[in-house]
Amino acid sequence: MGRSTVASHRGQAEVLAMEEEVAQSLLDAKERAHQGGVELQQLKAELRKAGEEDTRLKASLLQLTRELEELKEIEASLERQEREVDEDTTVTIPSAVYVAQLYHRISKIEWDYESEPGMVKGIHHGPSVAQPIHLDSTQLSKKFISDYLWSLVDTDW
């Protein structure tokens, strides 16, 4: 009877030890699962944050792209303006210069641009002498003035 009691006690101890081992494994597994859950939550939070930043960046990029488009329009407008200035410089102004010079060549008259309004003042550059011109247009008819000025121009070929 004594031998079997001892044996049964030893058996019991083994079983207890095994039970403790199993319980510990179970607790460890539970802990690992819990930690896994925590890590998962952290990852989800990081992903959310990153996702938000990504969205913000996308919006910024979109806005900048639009700005770039607007700038393209500005560039086109500037090119148009440059062409206009070019036309003025290469066509309109030379044309006006030509006409002004033609008048000068024809009449040999140089106007005084600083004279008071109503006064026809200038110089006629004759072949030998330079003759001043000083007429009061408020007192004289247009025809008179024209006739007078043309009278200064030499009709000799």
Place this chain on the structure above:
Amino acid sequence: MIEDELALFDKSINEFWNKFKSTVSDTSCGMVGLRDTYKDSIKACGEKLSVKLKEEERMVEMFLEYQNQICRQNNLIQEKKDNLLRLIAEIKDKKQELEVLTANIQDLKEEYAKKKETISAANKANEERLKRLQKSADLYKDRLGLEIRKIYGDKLQFIFTNIDPKHPENPFMFSLHLNEAKEYEVSDSAPHLECLAEFQENVRKTNNFSAFLANVRKAFTAMVYN
């Protein structure tokens, strides 16, 4: 005497038999009791073992569940880690792109601001120059009563006014252009001038354009007075 001994012997035997019977029956009861106790303790043991077995089965179940959960979690964790890495890389790319675009836009803005200024200054200068030139031409036109116009076909049109004293605004005009031989060629005079052909020859010879126009005007004026 033998009967007394027999009677005594009989009594002894009966006593012994009764004692034996009761002892046996006691022992027997004891044995039955022991057997029953033994049976009960076996049953209790069995029950305890059964509970333990169920507990342990439950523990194994839970353990397996945890294992499953952990496995699923690990998969999810790996997936989300991969996603996160990818997203971080995309964010980095976008940040770089943003930098480049910003710098680009800044450069363009500066360039355009400069261009705008240049254009504005050139425009202003041109405007002023044109204004002066126009003013000059206007003075000549008004005072000389002569308008010079560029018209189609590379021609110049000369329009005299202040010729007719009764109608100073009446125009007297003709057109002029350089022909293929680079010579002056007059045309379309209104009103018609006879001497215009002669004047054309003269100006071709002398190139005195000033005299040419003076003479044309003189001729137009003479026409009116006739």
